[in-house]
Amino acid sequence: MPFSAAREVPGLIVKFGDYPLHHGGVGAIRSLGRLGVPMYAITEDRYTPAAASRYLERAFVWPTTGTEEPERLVEGLLRVGRRIGRPALLIPTDEEAAVLIAEHQGELTGRFLFPPVDPGLPRRLASKQGLHELCVEHGIPSPSAAFPQSYDDVVGFAEKTRFPVVAKNREAFERRKQPAVNGTTRIVSREGLLTLARDWGEHPGVILQEYLPREQAEDWIVHAYFDRNSTPLALFTGVKVRSWPPHAGMTANAYVVDNPELADLAARFIKQIGFTGIIDLDLRFDRRDGQYKLLDFNPRMGAQFRLFESESGVDVVRAMHLDLTGRTVPEGEQRAGHRYIVENIDLPALLAYRRSGYTTPHAPARASGTELAWFAGDDPLPFLTMLARFVRPGAKHLYQLWRTNHRGGSTRSGSRPRAGR
Structure with missing residues (x-):
């Protein structure tokens, strides 16, 4: 790997709420852990996949709901920071954590590292109304x-x-x-x-x-890291092939696809609003009018961020760690054609999409490489832990979602999985 990370600065996965099967957190632990960065994580219990990773120094068991008073969550974070014993990079995996960090920068500065974002911006971006208003204000297409x-x-x-x-x-x-x-x-x-x-x-x-009818649309994603000047130090584009629940949920299968127009749109919007940090965007290309319409703005790391890595070995989490520790983020093109699969939800998604007849024209016929969300040869325990926790309750949950998406009546709804797509 052509760069080295600041191994004296650990990373802390921050998550609020009960969603133990989160592959994004595992991906971040592996990404920085493989560079020798000490990794810590807040977990629901000691038996989550993240807690089982060989690259995790320590799991801090702290069950939360995400509805606690902010003061209580801030104090809990500071308590974890004192136990780590040195300033750590905060890596939020949900909107609640990202908003809390932004709105309480004064209390957290010194104990932790994080991008110096406008305190009110992440909450506004995570709000459907706030995001729509920002899109209108800055001329960004949206439904x-x-x-x-x-x-x-x-x-x-x-x-x-x-x-x-x-x-x-x-x-x-x-x-x-x-x-x-x-x-x-x-x-x-x-x-x-x-x-x-x-x-x-x-x-x-x-x-x-x-x-936006799926027969006339394509689902695209953008992941990026922006420095304090809202300049992209890592920016990636890809197409979502399948999600679960179908067409309305977490990414199950996706490809890296070069899209300069989409990259320029995202970079322009971020510059206009002055955001700093990691972003995960969901957009839908509407073939009827030829516009990319912004659906969701996650002001944090997305669960499928490991789809994207540059030829220099940089992903958005590594870019943030390098930048906030004063190192240069190496330039490099994204790995076009690379594929990402979330093993426990892609099979049911595949069956559902085959029934619907939906296809993604921009998905390559053959992947240039595949990144699995859960399984890794150098870190197999998170995959096994996921299986142990997923098989019975997970299968029941998938069946309930399938029934919801196929029942009759005037609505068809899908329960969005926790903490990003």
């Missing part, structure tokens, strides 16, 4: 959207809109409480919308969004 404030607003929307439409929770954090909708929900009729809306309360916490 047309409405933000009803009452049931009457929903009725008015239903009278003039064209179905189907998509309903999502307006704020990212609503999934922790009592979400209005169960993930991304496709609504096919006026009656279906009004029926759902009766359960949304006096002030619906939803966004009603234009539906």
